Protein backbone atom coordinates (compact mmCIF):
# COMPACT_ATOMS: atom_id res chain seq x y z
CA UNK A 215 0.00 0.00 0.00
CA UNK A 216 1.23 3.43 -0.82
CA UNK A 217 -0.59 6.68 -0.10
CA UNK A 218 0.11 9.92 -1.90
CA UNK A 219 -1.25 13.41 -1.35
CA UNK A 220 -0.44 16.92 -2.53
CA UNK A 221 -0.32 18.82 0.77
CA UNK A 222 0.24 22.04 -1.19
CA UNK A 223 0.81 22.68 -4.87
CA UNK A 224 1.33 25.94 -6.74
CA UNK A 225 3.71 28.85 -7.00
CA UNK A 226 2.64 29.80 -3.45
CA UNK A 227 4.01 26.57 -2.01
CA UNK A 228 4.64 22.90 -2.70
CA UNK A 229 4.66 19.82 -0.51
CA UNK A 230 3.89 16.24 -1.55
CA UNK A 231 3.39 13.27 0.79
CA UNK A 232 4.31 9.73 -0.26
CA UNK A 233 4.14 6.98 2.34
CA UNK A 234 3.51 3.30 3.07
CA UNK A 235 2.22 1.69 6.30
CA UNK A 236 5.37 2.48 8.27
CA UNK A 237 7.22 5.41 6.79
CA UNK A 238 6.76 8.40 4.55
CA UNK A 239 8.70 11.15 2.83
CA UNK A 240 7.77 14.67 1.94
CA UNK A 241 8.93 16.04 -1.36
CA UNK A 242 9.46 19.77 -0.72
CA UNK A 243 8.14 21.75 2.24
CA UNK A 244 7.27 25.11 0.69
CA UNK A 245 4.51 26.22 3.07
CA UNK A 246 4.81 26.88 6.79
CA UNK A 247 5.44 24.04 9.21
CA UNK A 248 2.17 24.90 10.92
CA UNK A 249 0.20 24.58 7.68
CA UNK A 250 1.91 21.30 6.73
CA UNK A 251 1.05 19.78 10.13
CA UNK A 252 -2.55 21.05 9.97
CA UNK A 253 -3.04 19.67 6.47
CA UNK A 254 -1.49 16.27 7.30
CA UNK A 255 -3.88 16.04 10.25
CA UNK A 256 -6.83 17.03 8.07
CA UNK A 257 -6.00 14.12 5.78
CA UNK A 258 -5.31 11.65 8.61
CA UNK A 259 -1.65 11.38 7.63
CA UNK A 260 0.76 10.88 10.54
CA UNK A 261 3.66 13.38 10.61
CA UNK A 262 5.62 10.98 12.83
CA UNK A 263 5.84 8.60 9.87
CA UNK A 264 7.77 11.21 7.88
CA UNK A 265 11.41 10.07 7.93
CA UNK A 266 12.84 12.45 5.37
CA UNK A 267 12.08 15.77 3.68
CA UNK A 268 13.50 16.00 0.17
CA UNK A 269 14.10 19.44 -1.34
CA UNK A 270 14.01 19.82 -5.13
CA UNK A 271 15.62 23.28 -5.29
CA UNK A 272 16.14 26.46 -3.31
CA UNK A 273 13.12 28.53 -4.45
CA UNK A 274 11.15 29.45 -1.35
CA UNK A 275 7.92 27.83 -2.59
CA UNK A 276 9.80 24.52 -2.11
CA UNK A 277 11.75 25.01 1.11
CA UNK A 278 10.02 27.68 3.22
CA UNK A 279 8.79 25.33 5.97
CA UNK A 280 11.51 22.66 5.90
CA UNK A 281 13.81 23.97 8.63
CA UNK A 282 11.08 24.36 11.27
CA UNK A 283 9.23 21.19 10.30
CA UNK A 284 12.39 19.06 10.42
CA UNK A 285 13.15 20.33 13.93
CA UNK A 286 9.59 19.68 15.04
CA UNK A 287 9.29 16.12 13.77
CA UNK A 288 13.04 15.41 14.11
CA UNK A 289 13.96 14.22 10.66
CA UNK A 290 16.72 14.97 8.16
CA UNK A 291 16.33 17.27 5.17
CA UNK A 292 17.83 15.81 1.99
CA UNK A 293 19.19 18.26 -0.56
CA UNK A 294 22.27 18.76 -2.67
CA UNK A 295 25.19 20.79 -1.32
CA UNK A 296 24.75 23.34 -4.11
CA UNK A 297 21.08 23.77 -3.23
CA UNK A 298 21.98 24.13 0.45
CA UNK A 299 24.47 26.88 -0.33
CA UNK A 300 21.89 28.71 -2.44
CA UNK A 301 19.26 28.72 0.33
CA UNK A 302 18.89 31.87 2.46
CA UNK A 303 20.85 31.28 5.66
CA UNK A 304 17.77 31.58 7.89
CA UNK A 305 15.98 28.89 5.87
CA UNK A 306 18.84 26.37 5.80
CA UNK A 307 17.93 23.09 7.45
CA UNK A 308 19.63 22.29 10.75
CA UNK A 309 20.26 18.63 9.85
CA UNK A 310 21.02 18.60 6.14
CA UNK A 311 21.77 15.30 4.43
CA UNK A 312 23.57 15.93 1.18
CA UNK A 313 22.96 13.73 -1.83
CA UNK A 314 24.55 13.66 -5.26
CA UNK A 315 21.97 13.82 -8.06
CA UNK A 316 21.57 10.36 -9.56
CA UNK A 317 21.85 8.52 -6.26
CA UNK A 318 19.11 6.45 -4.61
CA UNK A 319 18.26 7.00 -0.96
CA UNK A 320 16.59 4.26 1.05
CA UNK A 321 14.11 5.29 3.73
CA UNK A 322 12.80 2.10 5.33
CA UNK A 323 11.00 0.31 2.52
CA UNK A 324 10.86 3.38 0.31
CA UNK A 325 13.48 4.11 -2.31
CA UNK A 326 13.92 7.69 -3.44
CA UNK A 327 15.54 8.11 -6.86
CA UNK A 328 17.09 11.54 -7.35
CA UNK A 329 17.88 13.10 -10.71
CA UNK A 330 18.70 16.43 -12.29
CA UNK A 331 16.18 18.43 -14.30
CA UNK A 332 16.11 21.76 -16.18
CA UNK A 333 15.06 24.75 -14.06
CA UNK A 334 16.57 28.10 -13.16
CA UNK A 335 18.05 27.03 -9.82
CA UNK A 336 21.55 26.05 -8.69
CA UNK A 337 21.12 22.26 -8.93
CA UNK A 338 17.44 21.45 -9.52
CA UNK A 339 16.39 17.85 -8.90
CA UNK A 340 13.26 15.78 -9.16
CA UNK A 341 12.34 12.54 -7.43
CA UNK A 342 10.73 9.18 -8.04
CA UNK A 343 9.73 7.21 -4.97
CA UNK A 344 9.30 3.47 -5.26
CA UNK A 345 7.84 0.86 -2.96
CA UNK A 346 7.19 -2.78 -3.91
CA UNK A 347 7.18 -2.20 -7.68
CA UNK A 348 5.03 0.92 -7.44
CA UNK A 349 6.59 4.16 -8.66
CA UNK A 350 5.44 7.68 -7.85
CA UNK A 351 7.02 10.71 -9.52
CA UNK A 352 7.07 14.33 -8.48
CA UNK A 353 7.88 16.50 -11.48
CA UNK A 354 7.41 20.23 -10.97
CA UNK A 355 9.46 23.29 -11.91
CA UNK A 356 10.62 21.92 -15.23
CA UNK A 357 11.66 23.84 -18.31
CA UNK A 358 12.37 21.49 -21.18
CA UNK A 359 11.71 17.91 -20.09
CA UNK A 360 15.14 16.23 -20.21
CA UNK A 361 15.80 12.52 -20.63
CA UNK A 362 15.83 12.08 -16.82
CA UNK A 363 12.29 13.39 -16.54
CA UNK A 364 11.13 11.36 -19.55
CA UNK A 365 12.65 8.08 -18.32
CA UNK A 366 11.41 8.45 -14.77
CA UNK A 367 7.93 9.47 -15.88
CA UNK A 368 7.74 6.39 -18.10
CA UNK A 369 8.18 4.17 -15.02
CA UNK A 370 5.47 5.81 -12.93
CA UNK A 371 2.19 4.36 -11.69
CA UNK A 372 1.18 7.81 -10.50
CA UNK A 373 2.71 11.25 -10.78
CA UNK A 374 2.45 14.83 -9.71
CA UNK A 375 3.23 16.66 -12.92
CA UNK A 376 3.55 20.39 -13.41
CA UNK A 377 0.92 22.04 -15.57
CA UNK A 378 1.94 25.59 -14.77
CA UNK A 379 0.50 27.91 -17.38
CA UNK A 380 -1.80 28.31 -20.33
CA UNK A 381 0.26 29.68 -23.20
CA UNK A 382 -2.36 32.29 -24.21
CA UNK A 383 -2.95 33.49 -20.67
CA UNK A 384 0.78 33.92 -20.10
CA UNK A 385 1.19 35.74 -23.39
CA UNK A 386 -1.80 38.07 -22.85
CA UNK A 387 -1.37 38.41 -19.08
CA UNK A 388 0.01 41.15 -16.83
CA UNK A 389 3.51 39.76 -16.23
CA UNK A 390 6.45 41.86 -17.42
CA UNK A 391 8.18 40.61 -20.55
CA UNK A 392 11.28 39.29 -18.77
CA UNK A 393 9.15 37.17 -16.45
CA UNK A 394 7.04 35.79 -19.30
CA UNK A 395 10.25 34.87 -21.07
CA UNK A 396 11.66 33.20 -17.97
CA UNK A 397 8.54 31.10 -17.32
CA UNK A 398 8.32 29.90 -20.92
CA UNK A 399 12.08 29.28 -21.27
CA UNK A 400 13.83 25.90 -21.27
CA UNK A 401 14.70 26.54 -17.60
CA UNK A 402 11.24 27.76 -16.57
CA UNK A 403 7.98 25.88 -16.15
CA UNK A 404 5.85 23.41 -18.10
CA UNK A 405 2.76 24.74 -19.85
CA UNK A 406 -0.50 22.79 -20.02
CA UNK A 407 0.33 21.70 -23.57
CA UNK A 408 3.91 20.69 -22.73
CA UNK A 409 2.62 18.63 -19.84
CA UNK A 410 -0.02 17.02 -22.06
CA UNK A 411 2.51 16.15 -24.78
CA UNK A 412 5.00 14.80 -22.24
CA UNK A 413 2.34 12.45 -20.87
CA UNK A 414 0.93 11.48 -24.25
CA UNK A 415 4.35 10.47 -25.50
CA UNK A 416 5.88 8.93 -22.40
CA UNK A 417 3.35 7.70 -19.84
CA UNK A 418 3.49 3.90 -19.56
CA UNK A 419 0.58 1.43 -19.68
CA UNK A 420 0.67 1.09 -15.91
CA UNK A 421 0.06 4.80 -15.28
CA UNK A 422 -3.08 5.09 -13.16
CA UNK A 423 -3.35 8.70 -12.13
CA UNK A 424 -1.70 12.04 -12.81
CA UNK A 425 -2.21 14.99 -10.50
CA UNK A 426 -1.77 18.28 -12.36
CA UNK A 427 0.50 20.35 -10.14
CA UNK A 428 2.07 23.76 -9.56
CA UNK A 429 -0.71 25.62 -11.41
CA UNK A 430 -0.08 29.34 -11.73
CA UNK A 431 -2.69 31.65 -10.15
CA UNK A 432 -2.20 34.36 -12.78
CA UNK A 433 -1.55 32.37 -15.94
CA UNK A 434 -3.77 29.32 -15.65
CA UNK A 435 -7.11 28.04 -14.42
CA UNK A 436 -7.96 24.54 -13.18
CA UNK A 437 -10.49 24.31 -16.01
CA UNK A 438 -7.92 25.08 -18.73
CA UNK A 439 -5.40 22.63 -17.26
CA UNK A 440 -8.01 19.84 -17.15
CA UNK A 441 -9.23 20.67 -20.64
CA UNK A 442 -5.73 20.40 -22.10
CA UNK A 443 -5.36 16.89 -20.67
CA UNK A 444 -8.87 15.70 -21.58
CA UNK A 445 -7.71 13.41 -24.45
CA UNK A 446 -5.71 11.34 -21.94
CA UNK A 447 -8.59 10.56 -19.61
CA UNK A 448 -9.40 7.37 -21.51
CA UNK A 449 -5.97 6.03 -20.53
CA UNK A 450 -5.63 7.11 -16.89
CA UNK A 451 -7.16 9.44 -14.34
CA UNK A 452 -6.31 13.12 -14.43
CA UNK A 453 -6.88 15.00 -11.19
CA UNK A 454 -6.17 18.46 -9.87
CA UNK A 455 -4.13 19.64 -6.92
CA UNK A 456 -5.06 22.79 -5.04
CA UNK A 457 -3.19 26.00 -4.31
CA UNK A 458 -5.15 26.56 -1.11
CA UNK A 459 -5.48 23.20 0.61
CA UNK A 460 -4.51 19.54 0.56
CA UNK A 461 -5.72 17.32 -2.25
CA UNK A 462 -7.18 13.85 -1.98
CA UNK A 463 -5.24 10.94 -0.51
CA UNK A 464 -4.79 8.52 -3.40
CA UNK A 465 -4.00 4.91 -2.58
CA UNK A 466 -1.99 2.65 -4.89
Ligand SMILES: [Zn+2]
Nearest residue numbers: 225273275355
Ligand atom coordinates in the same frame (compact mmCIF):
# COMPACT_ATOMS: atom_id res chain seq x y z
ZN1 LIG B 1 8.10 26.24 -7.75
Ligand SMILES: [Zn+2]
Nearest residue numbers: 271273333355
Ligand atom coordinates in the same frame (compact mmCIF):
# COMPACT_ATOMS: atom_id res chain seq x y z
ZN1 LIG C 1 11.33 26.93 -8.94
